[in-house]
Amino acid sequence: MDDETKNHAKFLILYHLIFVCKCRKKRLMRSGDETKRIFEVIATQSDVSFETMEVDKDHIHCLVKSEPRIAPLAIVRRLKQESTLQLWQMYEDELRRHFWKERTFWSDGYFCRTVGDASQGTRRQYIEDQG
Template sequence: MRLYLVNIQARKGSHSVFSVRLHFVFVTHYRRKALNAKMLDRLKEMVEQVSNKIDCQLIEFNGESDHVHILLDFHPRNSIAAVVGSLKSSTARMLKKEFPEEVKKYYWGDVSFWSNSYYVSSCGGAPIEVLKKYIQNQARP
């Protein structure tokens, strides 16, 4: 049995070849509808800049007034928690700086822009059942 991964571009590290795609969802603190279209456009740029600095690549970005979806090509030298921390802290800081009036309508004082929690899932590649079958059918000696 051969395993074919469709539309997956693997990247190379010094000692590895990898394709790790992660879907993140960040929610605004208290789920307040604090994001507008201009802020979402700027957030996409911010996420792309931060991702590039940590050897990740932004594949897709979009959101609504109270949350954002981020699809990243993840570099395995990073930890998921560190990537989330970098993205959330830098984007919150820049949003507060670049959109002070919009942010102040919803958050004041030391209240963070993003909720403390986040969603992440791995995605892409072959379905889990195909992978399981491929592993089960190895030519074991």
């Protein structure tokens, strides 16, 4: 993977992100592929890209490539907010049975780690082996 060049700067910023379904509900078994598609669309509108992404029963692993001007929290917020809205539009009847108190999908927290010591290939393989 090569460094990005933009506005007199060279950079390569990769984040390993993990999002967990609210209450560890096994919701991604049914909507995992759709969630990945939604994340891809959001990324194209947000100046980020996914190097790899994989879903498990109740969480999703992402290797996100970003620019220095975009904070990891901004990436997380946008992915979680927009995907929740779209998933509720598609699966409202089903989600209402599981999340009857509020229109939610993801847990409040998230995991974020910069890819530093481990090689990018090692991280990519780890994420692809999930699920």
